[in-house]
Amino acid sequence: MPNSQENSARSNGVIFGGAVGLAVCLVLVWPYQKSVSGETDIITVEFSADGKKLLGGTRGGEAYLWNLGTGQMPGSGYKLKSSNEDVPSSFNALALAPKGEFVLSTGAKLSLINTGSAKDPPMIWAPDCAFGGAAVSPDGSHISSMSSEERLLVWTLGISDKPRDLGRADAGVYGATAFSPDGRRIASAGHILRMVDVESGGRLWARPRDNYVFLTVAFRPDGKTIATGSQDTSIRLWNAETGEEIAILRGHQAYVDAIAFSPDGEKIVSWARDGQLFLWDLSLAKTRHRFLGKTKGGAAFSPNGRWVASGGPSKLVQLWDASNGEKAGEFSADARSMHTTGGSTDKKHEK
Numbered sequence: 001m002p003n004s005q006e007n008s009a010r011s012n013g014v015i016f017g018g019a020v021g022l023a024v025c026l027v028l029v030w031p032y033q034k035s036v037s038g039e040t041d042i043i044t045v046e047f048s049a050d051g052k053k054l055l056g057g058t059r060g061g062e063a064y065l066w067n068l069g070t071g072q073m074p075g076s077g078y079k080l081k082s083s084n085e086d087v088p089s090s091f092n093a094l095a096l097a098p099k100g101e102f103v104l105s106t107g108a109k110l111s112l113i114n115t116g117s118a119k120d121p122p123m124i125w126a127p128d129c130a131f132g133g134a135a136v137s138p139d140g141s142h143i144s145s146m147s148s149e150e151r152l153l154v155w156t157l158g159i160s161d162k163p164r165d166l167g168r169a170d171a172g173v174y175g176a177t178a179f180s181p182d183g184r185r186i187a188s189a190g191h192i193l194r195m196v197d198v199e200s201g202g203r204l205w206a207r208p209r210d211n212y213v214f215l216t217v218a219f220r221p222d223g224k225t226i227a228t229g230s231q232d233t234s235i236r237l238w239n240a241e242t243g244e245e246i247a248i249l250r251g252h253q254a255y256v257d258a259i260a261f262s263p264d265g266e267k268i269v270s271w272a273r274d275g276q277l278f279l280w281d282l283s284l285a286k287t288r289h290r291f292l293g294k295t296k297g298g299a300a301f302s303p304n305g306r307w308v309a310s311g312g313p314s315k316l317v318q319l320w321d322a323s324n325g326e327k328a329g330e331f332s333a334d335a336r337s338m339h340t341t342g343g344s345t346d347k348k349h350e351k
Helices: none
Strands: 023-027 042-047 053-058 063-067 091-096 102-107 110-114 131-136 142-147 151-156 164-168 176-179 185-189 192-197 203-208 214-219 225-230 235-239 245-249 256-261 267-272 276-281 288-294 297-301 307-311 316-321 327-332 337-340
Touching: 042 091, 042 307, 042 316, 053 091, 053 307, 063 102, 102 142, 131 176, 131 185, 142 176, 142 185, 151 185, 164 192, 176 214, 185 214, 225 256, 225 267, 256 297, 267 297, 267 307, 276 307, 288 307, 288 316
Parallel strands: 042 297, 091 131, 214 256
Antiparallel strands: 023 063, 042 053, 053 063, 091 102, 102 110, 102 131, 131 142, 142 151, 151 164, 176 185, 185 192, 192 203, 214 225, 225 235, 235 245, 256 267, 267 276, 276 288, 297 307, 307 316, 316 327, 327 337
């Protein structure tokens, strides 16, 4: 079973609602009976594309879903299990459907977990192996994952319950996948960075990374550029059409495990395993980064570009204002609410 500390976050953004009554409404797996140091740290975060939900997953295997748009706080949440056993099931990667209607969980098993939608996600079959590199296409019609057998697998939901094998994925559960904004291509990151056509399964290009592994990959919103984070501590920008390397961004001092573009494509947020969360401004003649804070894992942009989220200790998700880098607040799973850091923060959460 892969070590859950190797998890990498995948991210997309979402717009905040005018009201900020926030509530934990889902636990994907049952909590451990005995606490272990660091297991409640949230290490991956992702906003749903419809602007209403925020997912956070802990090192110990729990996952929480906050409702961002209702303005109301239910009296209690509800729990779902990712398997039939009342035991925790740690994950290698999580991905959230565009409207937050299901979560794709990859670990010892691959699961689609209903988050409260009236319609259950389609039933799918997965090989008997471990999985990582979870991703959901922008329209929610496809999911992708990398298997411990080092294959890139893609499911077309509602059409077939079995995956298509799109070729080699040499980092296995430690790699990453990302769909292009139009859903027609998949970038897979591992020892080799590959671009694959979803429909035909044909490889469009491939770029080796010597002895280092690409740990995370993300598309720019225009689909013309991808960014990768690597074991060599760099962030690299690539031409998504040709695979040509465009730029190298240096500043991190540890493995870069999470990366996301802002909706306008002018900024990148990145997280490395030494805990440093950086915000990069690509619009400048010379790209610069701002240190946002020390966090536990994951990096995500809201789709209006105003917010950056990352995981914190003790079931917290931390929030920053992307315009000035200031800490804006925290979401607490235990408190089932959001609390701000004071000042003029409340105005920042208005539409």
